[in-house]
Amino acid sequence: MKFQIDSSPHLPPVNDVSRLMRQVLLALLPGIAVASWYFGWGVLINLVVATLLAVGFEALILAIRRRPVVPVISDYSAVVTAWLLVLALPPLAPWWLLTIGVFFAIVVAKQLYGGLGYNPFNPAMVGYVVLLISFPATMTNWMAPTTLADFHLGLSDALRVTFTGEFPPGLDWDAITAATPLDTVRSGLRLGESISEMQDQIPFGLLAGEGWEWISIAFLLGGLWLLWKGIIDWQVPVGLLAALGLLSAVFSLYDPEYFSSPLYQLLGGGAMLGAFFIATDPVSGSTTPLGRLLFGIGVGTITFVIRSWGGYPDGIAFGVLLMNMAAPMIDEYTRPRVYGER
């Protein structure tokens, strides 16, 4: 009898990129649910729009590059990128902002470098930073959490805002936006207020900002699930959160009126999303175990520095992109000892 020949190992694989990506999406759901609860329909509309854009752009580029479209689209990596970008953007971001962001993420940062696996930078963060630098005003149009708002935007209202920029009668941007917790602290400090003074005036919530704290905790839970499933390793999230937490602990002990507490740092912004979902992107990150720890520590440190002394309210994106640049070097210097090597 004749048989076809193949190379070892002769077993069906246990893992699958597409399944990994779908599990990441699943792990994002709790955070998305809480975010929608606090910020309304805008979040979901953005997710749908960005998903369609991301898949559309990717299919287009693949067709132009004459690559098979379906196998690549079905790896779900474009969807993950789209969702991560959306979760970093204001909930009522206009459609053109999404389009530009997704374009830079998928077309420029990912496909122009050769597609999944070849991109040196985290695509979602490239999209985010391009938007932050080009449209700083639009990017700070965060709305107040619904629990504090004296307005209500239904699905059709939210759709109208996203696609036409028009608000229902009696409402406008000024009426509905509110600074994010990190923004509040930043501008407060600029005006010479101390942390304790601000704490009395603004919606600090239970731990770190009304709404934000629960969104962060939901992302934390999703992240822990990914850890438990073995989809991400502990090194990046632990390194990132430990660095951010320890630095803010030391500095807030030293000057509690100028530096906010570790809890506020960890739960008041994008730290959890960043630690478990963004900085863990394997393609653009470090790949050795020690390298990943260093990568996480680097992102955490840069984030703290930018938040404390930089020109932007949050620093996760810059931290990730800067560490992306360092990743190949980190890998080179953190090669593990080989069996039998002295």
Next chain:
Amino acid sequence: MTLHKLGHFHGGLHLDDHKAESTGQPIEPQPPGKELVLPLRQHIGHDAEAVVKPGDRVGKGQLIAQPFGDISAAIHAPTSGTVVAIEGRPFPHPSGLPVESIVIAADGEDRWAQGLPAPVADFRNLSAPELTQRIREAGIVGLGGAAFPTDAKLRIDKNSISTLVINGAECEPWITCDDMLMREQASGIVSGIAILQHILRPMETLIGIEDNKPEAIEAMRQALATARLDNTEVVVIPTLYPSGGEKQLIKILTGKEVPSGGLPLQIGVVCQNVGTTFAIFEAIVEGKPLIERVVTVTGDGVQQPHNLRLRIGTPISAAIAAAGGYVEGVAELLIGGPMMGVALPSDEVPLIKSANCILASTPANLRRHDAHPCIRCGECATVCPAQLLPQQLYWYARAKDHDKAEDHHLFDCIECGCCDYVCPSHIPLVQYYRHAKGEIRHLRKEKEKADRARIRHQLREERLAREKAERAARLAAKKAALEKKKAAKQDAGDTPDPKKDAIAAALERAKARKAALQQEKAGKTAQESNESP
């Protein structure tokens, strides 16, 4: 029972072991078939040299090919019959390329040959070199799959071995031949261990068995208790692929690591598989050369998976038939287990000494061919038992950056397949490594060849130059002599003085002798410096 402190190796996989499929039935001995094919290359090292010719009648166990060089193995007739051909025959390898083989037509009598070495009543009466020689004459090679000539592992300095490791881990899924052999032939294996101890004089002997083989563990413990071997112990190790890899097992049992690129001997360890140990027992105590072995015929592609005792040289197709034949839709045939086995294009190839398992699979158990780009997830590095960075190796192998690949320890890769199995992008990593290793070895050989040719060329040039110089010197000497003669004639014309003439001639002779001596010396040193570059 002492508790042995276990070491552990990095990574590894928990796999479905599929052992139960083939352990329900005792090992079934099989009669020899009609035609047996014995490739002269079925071990690591030099091919054996045929010592029979077509037409010769041979008895069972008769030497038909002798080892050539230090690392080589003898081959014996698995049954009685006639040598019908010595020719290239398909070999159990993916390429299906032929290998020079001795073909024996069985006469059906299965009659032992005359004059085989007698069984040894008490091996303790033989010296280590004598025993090693008998093992060599019995054609024994590593039966765990490596097929390294066993005697070559035993020719060592006295007192250099601290630990003898007996490998009964059998970590690959589906394979159960060692398990069944330990269950059924524990006392024979233990006798084999005693022989190895007599040869190697280790301080301790550790028998490593994975904890998914309770019957084998029990049988071995009982046999040990009966035989009362000193400092010998069954160590139960956790089931984790590839704990049966030589380097991994040594790490688990002794906590020591075999140096990168080195041998276990360098850390005072010798490792032998239980099947090999049993073959040693049979060779010494029963006087039987290696002409049969236990083979697991299994997989979801055969009707009745179980273990068979088969003559070396039996066609794989006959082994499958003995296991009830294929199931409908069988798609792949392997020698070895699913993780490290090699695929065969056809079942019309002979069983060779290293074949511990014949595995037939249906499409449900095949690897997939839908590779995506590497996403640098690092899963491969997490499971790599050699602590390599398989992902980097893959990039370098793909880019044919051989220096970088070697720098990342390509040659420490044991091709266990762990990285490949977990890769979410389904990249055929092991295939890349094997290819890169082959290419590097090929280039090295080419370079060696080129170096040798260059040195040969240099020597030739130097020899030619020397010859030319010598010719020139001879010519000059002749010319000088001629001229002198002429001058002497002229002198004779003036004032003939024979006495003066004689003195001058003697002086000339002495000078010439001295010059010749010097010449010779110079030539010699030139030659010497050539020979030791």
